[in-house]
Amino acid sequence: MAPGVDRLCGYVHVFPTGTLADRTACPRWCDRDDCQRRGQHRSRARHVDTNRPEAFIGGVALVQALHPAAEPMVNLTSVEGSAAASLVLSIGQARVLRYRLAHLLGMAKAGPNGGCWV
Template structure:
């Protein structure tokens, strides 16, 4: 986080969220009040970061000067180097593994199963990341752990099957 500049802090309610980018990657968000937005954007730009002011989402309350640094970004603290960039960094030791945030497979329609997918990796230095698929129906849950290679092949097989099911796909409906 050493390249993150010192921003103005007044503690007033923030109405602007400034997205901070390095190398086309969203690395942090700074929150400002209207009085400090221009100054904060200029300070960020002088530090060599791209600043993109946007509005604060409804229901989000942050004080002016609050900065959230994404653990997966280049501005993250070096102390987290023991974690993969995708790790949620919450309770790894107790779980005995690194784990990304679960991504919900949501179709916006009622489904028989709730399905989540996440990356996992044992804490051993030589361990490889794996893909964890979890399905829940009522009080029953089942997990399937796939290697990255298996997940990659599954992605292609699913794309092929979906293309056949919907009679659409790249190259005029033909999968190559």
Template structure:
């Protein structure tokens, strides 16, 4: 079971449950950050992968691929980044990376821009009547 968690980029450790815990033994709660319950090391945001931050002077999250389940010409992924400035809480930014053949482009957006972009994309998807059903995107036939 631990190998399964580690293959997903998570970490797991055995702990004794407190007497007031009512969930069954073995139940795992996954937080919205994608991490399991546990302490966040000092000096890193909760979403940081904690690898090479000091050398790059930048915190980075895992890159999340934009996968549709079918072949695409452009491959894309998104991630969070933030400058690593000692003693300062620097706001994260969203990085959208798109690759086609050997060409890679990155766009870095503030979190406010990313939130507006997400809303605009939802608005455009609503205009096309595009819906996800059974894990696959369905497009209207014309």
């Protein structure tokens, strides 16, 4: 760096995302809309839609606090009428939930095996 330039190393490198390094920059998955007001980065919500009428409307998104050391988390949301509930899971918990759901869905499709459900 040239003498008298007061910026951190990396601020002059253009990354593959097309932006300069910045500690306050959004992660690549962030929707980049109003992060400061919300106080967190948030991905676009992915709706859990079965194309059938359901009692609950579900959604899932990545969230991360604006603190530099914060880790991304998974936010599950359920809405019924005017009531909403939200559950935030760590990435590790979401990964385990994924495998548990796959196992349960596999069991739901199971057939009788000698009189027992497998």
